[in-house]
Amino acid sequence: MQTIGARVREAISERASAAPQYEIAQSVGMKPDALSRAINGQRAFSSIELATLADRLGVDIHWLITGRADPRRLRFAARHTFDHVTGERDVPGLEDDRRVLADIELAYRQAGDPGASERVPATPAAVREALGEDFAAPFLQRLEDRLGIHVVRVPELSTAYCFSVDGRHVIAMKATGNWFYENFCLAHELAHLAAGHLSADVVSDEAEAAANAFAAELLMPVRTVREADFDRMTAEGLARWVWDHGVSTDATARRVVACGIAADDVVREWAVQPTQRLLRRHWRSPDPRLDAISERMAAAARRHFPQSMIGAHIERIESGLIGPEALAWMLDVDVAELDLKAPELPSGDIDALAAELGLSLAT
8 A cells, every 4th residue: 555655755756856855845844854754654744744745746635645535625627718729728827726716615615504506407408498588698697596506706716617515516707897708608617517527627628628519509509590690690680699699709700600601791800809899889778778788797797606605604603603704705895894793702711611511621
């Protein structure tokens, strides 16, 4: 059976092979001789040494100690950036995002039992049926209300992720104000949840491609695309399309090509221009008193946590079960501004408290 020292040696070889062992020892507060003897089984690692090594080498401390993956380690899927020229996918902000995801996970665990989400429908058609007609504008709310999938929107993330905490599915994404980007992120992560793509590391290119295909079919069903007369589309018609389906001009043009349709010049012309520009010039709100385009942008820029999460934190703070720091972060306010107070601790000396609890103190 592999020892802790052998796993440390393996982690150093895989994660820090270019660094001299004495530098690794110094970076974790150990003497080089002590690290060498611990790796060779001649002394034990302390818990602090193992925790510091795990952080320095970027490995799971549960694995260092047991040789097995931590069953409670967050398993997730991320939306990759995609270079249409090279075909390469990447998540460049992953390492910083891991810390934000850990904060979100902690907030869920502090809230108590989050309850389980509904089973995610396996096909785009089944998802559309579950979400109901015209779901593109209230997409986030429909996910929470009809599928029990929580959505978190924060500016600290670089992209969108999905994961589960004790049976509750969560989609976490960057707040950008770009509502059509947000819609594709929601559809993309929903696909990962439906397919069970969650992993302790970045998912495969194949899984990413499948999620993109699922998202495209969910937001722009091939049947609907073929019925939309893209071969003679006007700018006004295109503006109505992107607004109603909650997608960008670029995503629309790519979907039209993927469906084998010879698009009108209007579609190709607007594919390389900002979607908001098309809407400002060629879309008219049913209510001229409202700036619906700006309202949609503002909504997609707001920090968001489900109300049930916020309510659970308030209740547990006022019961003295948790502190207010996580809630303050969720709401992006100072702790002092929350105006919440935990119950007072009982007064009296320790002997009186022990007697009240029926305990006896050793003298």
